[in-house]
Amino acid sequence: MRRLPRAALWLPVLTLSALAVGLTTAQSQGAAPAGDPLAIQAGPPDAKRGEALTQTCQGCHGPMGHSKDEGKPSLGGQVPSYLTLQLAAFRAKLRPSPVMQAIAARLTDQNIVDLAAYYGQQTPRDAWEANAALRAKGQQFYNSGAVERGVTACVVCHGVDGRGNNALHIASITHQSPKYTLEVLHEFKSVPDYHVAYPNAMHIVTAKMTEDELSAVTAYLSSMGTNSMNMAPASK
Template sequence: MSTTPSTPRLAGQHAGYVRFQLAAFRAKLRPSPVMQGVAARLTDQNIADLAAYFAAQPVGPAWPGGNAALRARGEALFQQGDAPRNVIACAICHGADGRGNERLGVASVTHQSPGYALAVLRELKNAPSFGGIIHPEAMRIALRPLNDNELRALAEYVSRMP
């Protein structure tokens, strides 16, 4: 349960998502010199064990404070999207509560720090095509029409969503 704004909260994250991300770091498909170094030393069993451990932990509390107006804009984008601009609602895949879907491999985004959430949204929006790996590709396409202020709004909302 990270309280550091730049470190993800893994408590309550779906095991399949954690396994996928650690494998992506280990294969150097996801950028992060720190995580690539950590993941390089992990066996498949280590990854499975870590994923099971984190999935069994309760999701932590929402981050305190924040900007109410920005959060409201993020909530609208998350829950309804913006149809005239072809912006899909995040809730379509991540669920109205942001908890994702283990069966489909969709991450829980609830209560990540605003800074970490924004960094990941930017990373996914600006990522090159992963050549058919569905989740990063879907995120890259879904985030394409959003500007940086809208990414900030989404990060504000997911960090403090009910």
């Protein structure tokens, strides 16, 4: 089943006032207050409490958020601000995924920040295997981009280690399966251009990338953190 582009969530966020009106009419009186559907109001994050809540997540995302299922993202080591935003987006039904929308519907604001704190404190899972030649091309693209086509290097936003930036809501992008990573990049490429530099960053970047470049950066991202010793010679 082809997923709807996740980055579509930004469209309603950018036209927030119009959406808030729509939400209040659709909901029963006295439900969520009108305003930002992604707003979170919670006390200080409690990672210990978050850990207890992961009982319901482990079956799919793995213990400590180390997913073994290539169709389900790893959460271990993801930046908390990104996790918080995604969970709020699922709950507000702005990011598509029937499974995650149903799960997030049961989470309070405090649950969301506690879960995000817990997963943010975990180490990322082991890296995935990659074809060494493809990975080398991906590494080159990751660090240099394609200046002549106006493609900003990934390293500028995601950092040398690919672990993102919590303060800027930039996701950690290492240690996801090649399948999941490539799917996500295709989604970003296919969303409409909202003509806003940020948060539309990933569409702007991927729009001008070729399929070969997408495959190469995917190989690099999913195997980041491994040294060449662990590299499978020719696995896809």
